[in-house]
Amino acid sequence: MPRPYPKEFREDVIRVARSREDGVRIKDIAADFGISESCLQNWLTQADRDDGVRPGPSSEDHAENRELRRRLRLLEQENEVLRRAAAYLSQANLPKMRFPLVRDLAVDGVPVTVTCRVLKLCRQQYYRWLDQPVGDAELDEAWLTNAIFDAHVDDPEFGYRFLADEVRAAGFEVSDRVVWRICRDNRWWSRFGKPKRSKGSKPGTPAHDDLVRRCFTAARPNELWVTDITEHPTGEGKLYLCAIKDLWSNRIVGWAIDSRMKARLVVAAIEMAVARRDGDVAGCIVHSDRGSQFRARKVHRALARHGLVGSMGQVGAAGDNAAMESFFALLQNNVLDRQRWATRDELRIAIITWIERTYHQRRRQPALGRLTPLEYETTMTPQTATAA
Helix, strand or coil, rough: CCCCCHHHHHHHHHHHHHHCCCCCCCHHHHHHCCCHHHHHHHHHHHHHHHHCCCCCCCCHHHHHHHHHHHHHHHHCCCCHHHHHHHHHHHCCCCCCCCHHHHHHHCCCCCCCCHHHHHCCCCCHHHHHHHHHCCCCCHHHHHHHHHHHHHHHCCCCCCHHHHHHHHHHHHHCCHHHHHHHHHHHCCCCCCCCCCCCCCCCCCCCCCCCCCCCCCCCCCCCCCCEEEEEEEEEECCEEEEEEEEECCCCCCEEEEEEEEEECCHHHHHHHHHHHHHHHHCCCCCEEEECCCCCCCCHHHHHHHHHHHHEEECCCCCCCCHHHHHHHHHHHHHHHHHHEEEEEEEEHHHHHHHHHHHHHHCCCCCHHHHHHHHHHHHHHHHHHHHHHHCC
């Protein structure tokens, strides 16, 4: 089943279709964005329903129906858990172990998460019980923990060294370090001691190494992407654009536009690029500068989720990301600085229209043999596939 198009991509295509000039057909706009005409018609129909222009269920109605069906299914599962638990625990002369009940319900199709939540059980303990019984080492440590606890209750002022002496005198062969670890895990502190407390701050995510070294060339698609963020003022405030360019064909494979420059802007651009490349991007290098948005944990998780490899230039070295800076210079001269923009939506439509219609389909590039990015991909893709 193909991946669904990102929500931002659908909204941008709908904006372009609604604001099209006279004589521009829906079929042409669909071709510009690489989708079918019927798909764009369906998007426009659903958008009219969401706006109340056309009768029919809106997207919110569909989402509400899905949520109601999900909640009904969840209630049925919870009722089944309670019914089976009452029958199981009421049996006489049987050990009241609840993990076997969780396993039986899972076999019958009730999720383990639902059963553990209703019966107030820990899923991690259930899976440990299911996969691996208690071993000799765990049993020995349990006996040791009990001995340490007894010694701690008898003399609460003892620290871990004195407790280690007590349990060794009781016949246990154990080091001071093991006793300290058990006391730390159970928070058994000496009456006169104070536990050390951390500041609670988390270290920032590390920057990626520079894997590009200003060599902005790629021998195949999805080998090297470059990305950056630019901003431009409008009458309503600033508008921020994060774009991702594939250096094999110089095509903008993903973008995201927002009124705030947050890490979610970069994540949205990555998700669009992965979706438009059909998810076959594992091992691709994503090169950027060392801005805080690109170093955020959300971005690191998004790269790891799709098998992408991060790369970053040095601080204050614009040449380390010159391939992306050159694209933004073209955008500045051809769109951003051509006029004053009153609203963010007006500038947004102008940006994505220029990217998809002009830059991709009409602007020929000497580095591509005087071909446009789309012409280059169409021409070179069969050769690349044959060579592979």
